[in-house]
Amino acid sequence: MKLSADLQAFAARIGHEFEQPELLLRALTHASISTPTRPDNQRLEFLGDRVLGLVMAEALLAADGTATEGQLAPRYNALVRKETCAAVAHAAGVGEVLKLGRSEMMSGGRRKEALLGDAIEAVIAAVYLDAGFEAARAMVLRLWDARIGAVAEDARDAKTALQEWAQARGMPPPAYSETEREGPDHQPVFTVEVRLASGQSERARAGSKRQAEQAAAKALLARVEGTDD
Incomplete structure (x- = not known):
């Protein structure tokens, strides 16, 4: 399949060219519009959450070689929590390309924190399945770069x-x-x-x-x- 122009533009924004474009389409498909032949992004979101967690853990260890577990854990939580994922998704324009059912669209689904956060995690999984861990890692580090550098010394909520x-x-x-x-x-x-x-x-x-x-x-x-x- 060939990606639509808006999805091609989105792929360019996140810096990944898909060999399997159907993975990106699935990552951006909400349950409100899924069908038996067009699955939603929930399984990808499950996988992407784990990939994101590993990338963030590695990045925090690399960024501070002296931090204790007690210092690293709140920083990690600040980087992977739903609010942060939604903010990253918003910056990448995920809401503009989300595939939503009419009722979800009418209720402001393109701006909902939970939907945006889940979708960016699903996109991470799509990149991981399309090109492997290193490609997913590179994309995550690009999208989260400023936040990793600015995460507070004590980032407890x-x-x-x-x-x-x-x-x-x-x-x-x-x-x-x-x-x-x-x-x-x-x-x-x-x-x-x-x-x-x-x-x-x-x-x-x-x-x-x-x-x-x-x-x-x-x-x-x-x-x-x-x-x-």
């Missing part, structure tokens, strides 16, 4: 860091509550409050509840850590 801060002081885990939801169903905006047993709290707004929780936790962590100084 904010919710984990805030919970550890609270537990170290004998407090129960922080409590999260959704205080407001605005916008249409296909593009909601959530407001979430996080509160400590000590009474300190922060709020944040984002396009997903998970992102809002992370943002609120980050804001509260910055405030309470400032009181430790």
Whole structure:
């Protein structure tokens, strides 16, 4: 088969010329439009997640020869979590070429974090199956390059860091509550409050509840850590 012009352009953006172009088409096919003769990308996403993990682990070891496992693990998690995968997918233009069913398209599927993150992992698997590990590794390093170089010394997610801060002081885990939801169903905006047993709290707004929780936790962590100084 021959790739359409938009898929050829996408392949050029990620820097890989496919010997088996059907693999790329499958990687970009969501379950909402799959058929018995046109499988979706879920199996590829499963494989791509593992390939990504190995590449990131290798890259982190190479980048810092003195880091302990305790330092490497949060950096690794920051690089492979769904939010990061979705951001990489967005930068590569995955949303523009995703194959979606009409209902998924109408509900904003091209912008959904979960769909974008799954699709970029499926693309990694497609490259791996098409040309082997080295080709997949090279593509991942190109797409993740800036993020690998900038990953924080302590890249724990904010919710984990805030919970550890609270537990170290004998407090129960922080409590999260959704205080407001605005916008249409296909593009909601959530407001979430996080509160400590000590009474300190922060709020944040984002396009997903998970992102809002992370943002609120980050804001509260910055405030309470400032009181430790």
